[in-house]
Amino acid sequence: MSRQNILTGSPWEDKMGYCRAVRIGNIIEVSGTVAIVDGETVKADDAFAQTNNIIERIAKVLEEAGASLNDVVRTRIFTTDIAQFDNIAKAHGAFFKDIKPTTGIYEISKLVSPDYLVEIEFTAVV
Structure with a gap:
């Protein structure tokens, strides 16, 4: 089976030795992805906007x-703050309301930057 690595140009891809996604056959696995926090449309304290940004x-x-x-x-x-569940769920639901993939939400102590809440x-199957 052939392997397709999908790179996005992030400096972390070479530094860490990973890619954003890998497709082998009909399975696509996407690495953990955080939002691009720009301080304007996506803020460090806005879990809804971060979730939207990630899924987009x-x-x-x-x-x-x-x-x-x-x-x-x-x-x-x-998420670093499970109290943000409703905001995260609202954004996730906007994209996946009819698709309904399986999911889990887990509170963890921290992500790579304090700006990231989500x-x-x-995993996709074509």
Whole structure:
């Protein structure tokens, strides 16, 4: 089976030795992804905007891999503040209301930067 690595140009990809997503056959695994916090449209204290930003960006990654959000069968959501559940769920639900992948949400102690409230992993099957 052939392997397709999807890179996004992040400096972390070479530094850490990973890629944003890997497609082997009909399975696509997407690395944990955090938002691009710009301080304007996506702020460090806005879990809803961060979740939206992540899913919008991953939709483009999936497209490059020959898939779409409709092909997502699982999401794994990590947050540093489980009290943000409703905001995260609202954003996730806006994209996945009809698709309904399996999911889990987990509170963790921290992410790579204090600006990040949410990180999401995705699995898609085409």
